[in-house]
Amino acid sequence: MADLFVAAQFENLAEIRRFVREQAEALGADEEAICDLELAVDEAACNIVSHGYEGRGGTIEVGVTRDEDRLVVCLHDEAPLFDPTRHPAPDVTLPLEQRPLGGLGIFLIRQAVDEMRYRTTPEGNNELTLIKHLAPTGVPVR
């Protein structure tokens, strides 16, 4: 399946979301899962643009695959190393007032997908993997 390469700019977030939607639809995801993936990938890419490259420019690579009942989105970038999974997960049982400060975007990623994994690639770049479990009733892969 083809990957998307785009310049790390806010104006390309819509293109990233469009790509994720198209790929996820083709892989049999339901509408709710697609919306959740769009949100998670958009927030992750937004963080790469604003906090990773800090406006200096660079590229973001996005790939979408399906592994049985899981949709897997991989984001690669060459910004300075940053592991968003180490950002503390907010305790959502606490009132908003008492939740630890942190990125709204990372909070939304955690809400939208089932797993978020990070690794530094052998080339020394960032690789963020977002995994969404699909409902068993999802259309099977042809």
Added chain:
Amino acid sequence: MQITTYQAQGRVPVTVLQPHGDLDAHTYQELIAAAQQEWNGGARKMVLDLGDVHYLSSSGLVAIHTIARLLRGQELPDLEAGWSAIHAIEREVHEAHPHLKLLSPQPPVDKVLTLTGFGKMFDIHSDLEAAVAAF
């Protein structure tokens, strides 16, 4: 992003802001600018019609928060503040915001509002007349 603005009259004059498209990190400042322009022109009560917004990210939440502060005549927040912006509005608001109502959020947008607690900070209406009459 195209943003339609028009006036509605309830017990008080109400300005309706209707953004068309996605509210993300690329577009959210345009909504803030449109609200600021209306504020400068005298608008003090606003309805944000989200019926034609099919995607809302954390940046869109920051726009809503910023408009909420604008309508309270308060200093605008740091647009990078994230949760701290939401903490601030939580501290300020013990009931639904008196000057800003939300209209017709679509399911994916409504989900983000609910996940982040915004749904409790604003009256959300599905009907324009009801939203205007709520002021």
